Amino acid sequence: MTAKAELDIGLVVAGHGRHCTVETPEGHRLTCHPRGKKSAVVVGDRVRWQSTGIGSGEGVIEGVEPRRNLLFRQDDWKTKSFAANLDGLLLWFSVDPVFSESQLTRALIAASSAGIDATIVLNKTDLPGANAQRERLAPYRAMGCEVMELSLKPSPEAARAQLMPRLAGRSTLVLGPSGAGKSTLINALVPDAKAQVGEISQALNSGRHTTTHSQWYWVERGPDGRGTALIDSPGFQEFGLQQIEATQLPAYMPDLLAHAGDCRFYNCTHRIEPGCAVIAAVQRGEISASRWRIYGELMDEAARKRW
Ligand SMILES: Nc1nc2c(ncn2[C@@H]2O[C@H](COP(=O)(O)OP(=O)(O)O)[C@@H](O)[C@H]2O)c(=O)[nH]1
Ligand SMILES: [Mg+2]
Ligand SMILES: [Zn+2]
Structure with missing residues (x-):
């Protein structure tokens, strides 16, 4: 042996x-x-x-080998891992199809709890309706998230210049719904993307490539087994966060966390309690109403799992 x-x-x-x-x-x-x-x-x-x-x-x-980190979602009955040992995450959304704020918030919480640095990308800002989607991201900018706006298809060179400083020398997972431009990104940054997929199909002895799992692409292969890599992931509908305790949710939501310490009750759930500083901040417009609504949905889901 x-x-x-x-x-x-x-x-x-x-x-x-x-x-x-x-x-x-x-x-x-x-x-x-x-x-x-x-x-x-x-x-x-x-x-x-x-x-x-x-x-x-x-x-x-x-x-x-021991993992530095693992990004995954946990729905009611199954755990779905996206990738491990990540240096960064691009949450890849677009003007059209319009992004789901619930998916965005869920992915940000999953990344934060896994200790992975996330950047929000809004692609297709060349399309009409870009302003409305930009505005939906204002609360995320305000709470300290990095938000990048791209129009990858009409301006691939500008997009590359914006992205490369964020990607160089790192392995970055690209996560987002289908139709947002993830494959367009891979093709723009990975000239031999088809060949890299081909090697995998060959290794599997099958001509057909499956898009139901994540896939690693070298943008630039370093001599030491490191380099710049993008990991394409399948689109998702559900994004369960059953791995996170209800009471831990505000810890991964910086806008809520900024007020959660000022509530009257130490065990405030920030939903109905008198003297809740989070609800007061929602009423003053300092926390976006949609973020607070999504927080409520996540609390309900977390409570459901005890049954
Ligand atoms: N208008 C516009 N269309 C884009 C842009 N980026 C990608 N697309 C188009 O959006 C569609 C979906 O892109 P694709 O890369 O297949 O998305 P994926 O499902 O996330 O892999 C394709 O028709 C692309 O040409 C962009 O910046 N602006
Ligand atoms: Mg694709
Ligand atoms: Zn509270």
């Missing part, structure tokens, strides 16, 4: 349920299967693997 420390280290660049595609430091990609019933790996994981046999072109994952 090979000692664990001597096994090869690889990077998970695509996940396909139980099996995944692993990239070696030399840039080779191969399909790997987890050993036994160990939990599935996610894109961004560093794994120790060994070949299933000379010429097999496949491997077995013997272990997963």
Whole structure:
């Protein structure tokens, strides 16, 4: 038996349920299967693997290196991991289709609780209606979120210049609903995107590429196995936050948190209590009514899980 420390280290660049595609430091990609019933790996994981046999072109994952972070959502019945070991997150929304503020808030809370730095992107600002969507993001700017406005398709060079300082040398997950321009981004920044997907299909011995899982793309592959990477993720409808305790929610909502310490009751839920400083701030317009409404929905969901 090979000692664990001597096994090869690889990077998970695509996940396909139980099996995944692993990239070696030399840039080779191969399909790997987890050993036994160990939990599935996610894109961004560093794994120790060994070949299933000379010429097999496949491997077995013997272990997963400790994760720096993991972005996931937890719906009522299932946990869905997006990626691990992230340096940043682009919450990628557009003027059309109009973004869901509930999805935005949920993703921001998930990122904050995972300790991942998030930037909100509003794409397609060339379209009519951009001002209305810009205004919907004002509360997010006010609470300290970085918001970037792009029109990627008509101005790809300007968009690249805006984005690159944020992306260089980091691995960044792109998360957002379908139709917002994520594939357009990948194609603009990753010239050989098709080839990178092709390598994965080849490693899987299938011509068809699945878009139901996250996928790693090198914008620039560094010599040391590091570099600039974008991780494309499938669009989502649901974004459950069952992993977060109800009482912890305000800790991940900076606009609420700024007032939560001034409530009359130490265990205030900020929904109905007299002397609630959060409700007072909503009434003064210092917290947006829609953020407070979404907070209420998240509290209801969190309460539901106790049954
Ligand atoms: N007007 C406009 N359309 C864009 C922009 N960026 C992307 N699109 C278009 O939006 C549509 C959806 O883009 P796509 O990249 O497939 O979105 P995805 O589902 O998030 O991967 C395509 O028709 C793109 O050409 C933009 O900045 N402005
Ligand atoms: Mg797409
Ligand atoms: Zn309160």
